[in-house]
Amino acid sequence: MTTDRLAGATVCLDVGSAWTKAVLVRSDGTIQGFAEHPTTTADVLAGVDAAVGAVTAAARAHGEPTVLASSSAGGGLRLVVIGTDALAATEAGHRVARSAGARVVHVHAGALSAEDVRVVRGHRPGALLLIGGADGDDPAVLLHNAGRLARARVRYPIVLAGNVAARDDALALLRSTGRTVVVCDNVVPKVGTVVAEPARQVVAEMFAGHVVGVQGPSAAPRFRRLVRLATPDAVARGVAELARVTGGRVLLVDVGSATTSVHLADPDGEASRTVEGDLGMRSAATGVLTEGQAEGLVDPVEADLLGPAVERMAAEPGWVPRDAGGAAEDRRIAALAASVAVRRHLAAAPPDAARPPGLVVLSGGVFRQRDHGGLRAVVATLRADAVLAPVLDGARVVVDNDIVLAPAGLLAADGRADVAEALLQDHVLG
Incomplete structure (x- = not known):
């Protein structure tokens, strides 16, 4: 491919959680080359540059093609569920995560201790689902857990979807220390009943923001300019x-x-x-x-x-x-x-x-x-x-x-x- 023909070509990148794939597309829609490189999570641009360099070299191309990128480097959203009853929390968490781009990596039931918070951190969640009790139940555990998370200053967004009677107080506790909180209807409004859709929609929106991945300064601003979708x-x-x-x-x-x-x-x-x-x-x-x-x-x-x-x-x-x-x-x-x-x-x-x-x-x-x-x-x-x-x-x-x-x-x-x-x-x- 000569330089003038390369000027009309585009490298389309897909930066995935494991591999960065590059397809060199000519202006007539034909594929001129393909290359892939392991996604370099520590410095995503290293893998991007390697993939672009490999695909242009394989096509014996010179010059700078247009580069358009999509990214799913963040992978699935890691969801930790915190509730009062183990069985209800597990069922609710999996129902909320399903089809929303998330997967449950840990479920905690009961009052959080300082050690429990350390365990939560160890699972590297992208979001927390905080539930607890059917509507009208004793809100003590939900409020305790909200207070513990507020004091722990966890940086993950929290989906608050518990006992409606305690919702405002739990929200006030979490926001008093600047936590990021989205409030939803109770996922378990009655014993044995799971209403997952409102929380699922919130988690799906969180996944959409998370999936592009690479939040660190090494990726900005060039990576953000490259990623169109x-x-x-x-x-x-x-x-x-x-x-x-x-x-x-x-x-x-x-x-x-x-x-x-x-x-x-x-x-x-x-x-x-x-x-x-x-x-x-x-x-x-x-x-x-x-x-x-x-x-x-x-x-x-x-x-x-x-x-x-x-x-x-x-x-x-x-x-x-x-x-x-x-x-x-x-x-x-x-x-x-x-x-x-x-x-x-x-x-x-x-x-x-x-x-x-x-x-x-x-x-x-x-x-x-x-x-x-x-x-x-x-x-x-x-x-x-x-x-x-x-x-x-x-x-x-x-x-x-x-x-x-x-x-x-x-x-x-x-x-x-x-x-x-x-x-x-x-x-x-x-």
């Missing part, structure tokens, strides 16, 4: 473009290292999205196996066989399988993550969402594998799922081998819908 937003825009181009309903499952998102879009602009913070290929791999068993998709024998691989995936975010067996385990986890995520999306969506899509797209780094037989097995797994089969029946299923949905979304958001359309036509629909 959070990756889920870029993918959503790409799916919307795909629905417009095809004139039909599109379902996309994007399986990432830390999260799995499901997008449903219609050509008239109607769209829905859910993000699962406990389903992913690396840091959230344990959740995939756990939820696969809970959904009846994994039997105990397979769980034992996959266990060691899943432990390694969770412990080594940058791990890449080097043999056929490891690649097959990767694909199996991807298939399970996709199945569970789509099941949850359909359960959370309005009844109309069950209307079958004409096109289903599987996306994510795992699908760059060029083992076509293995990828067909992933598709077969989804089609064989008893819950998903009626929705997928008759749909065309394609694999986004070249990971172009986020780049297409970035280009469309940058006012280059024609380039985005050409990219999707050539690399998804072609």
Whole structure:
């Protein structure tokens, strides 16, 4: 590629929690190159510069291309739940986190001690869900915990969703020391009843702000200038473009290292999205196996066989399988993550969402594998799922081998819908 042709090219970056991927797109929508580099969390720009340098070098390009980036470097939102009853707090926490981009990393029940606060800090939460008691119950524990968190000066945002009778007093305690608090309806208004949606919406908004990641000064201001969209937003825009181009309903499952998102879009602009913070290929791999068993998709024998691989995936975010067996385990986890995520999306969506899509797209780094037989097995797994089969029946299923949905979304958001359309036509629909 000559310098003058590079001037019309764009490097589309996806800064993920484990890998930073760079796609060099020419002005006619063709891909000139691809490169990836482990995301450098200590200094995110080091990985960004390495990926951009690698993709331009591979294309034998000179000069400075335009760079557009999306980011999900923050990964899933780590949620700590603090309540009065262990069973109720656990159930409420998981219901709130589901489909909101969060995963529960710790549940505490009862009055917090100083040591308990240290344990909470050790779990590195991105947010706290503070609940306690049905409406009208004794508020003593909720108020104690609010006071303890206020004195501890925890820096995490707090979702206050407990006993309505104590809400104002708990809020006053927390705000007296400058805590960031969002108030919601009680998640457990009556014993045995969980009303998760108000708190879930708040957590989803927190995830949207968190997922871009990299809050430190080393990333500012250049990283913030490069990042045009959070990756889920870029993918959503790409799916919307795909629905417009095809004139039909599109379902996309994007399986990432830390999260799995499901997008449903219609050509008239109607769209829905859910993000699962406990389903992913690396840091959230344990959740995939756990939820696969809970959904009846994994039997105990397979769980034992996959266990060691899943432990390694969770412990080594940058791990890449080097043999056929490891690649097959990767694909199996991807298939399970996709199945569970789509099941949850359909359960959370309005009844109309069950209307079958004409096109289903599987996306994510795992699908760059060029083992076509293995990828067909992933598709077969989804089609064989008893819950998903009626929705997928008759749909065309394609694999986004070249990971172009986020780049297409970035280009469309940058006012280059024609380039985005050409990219999707050539690399998804072609």
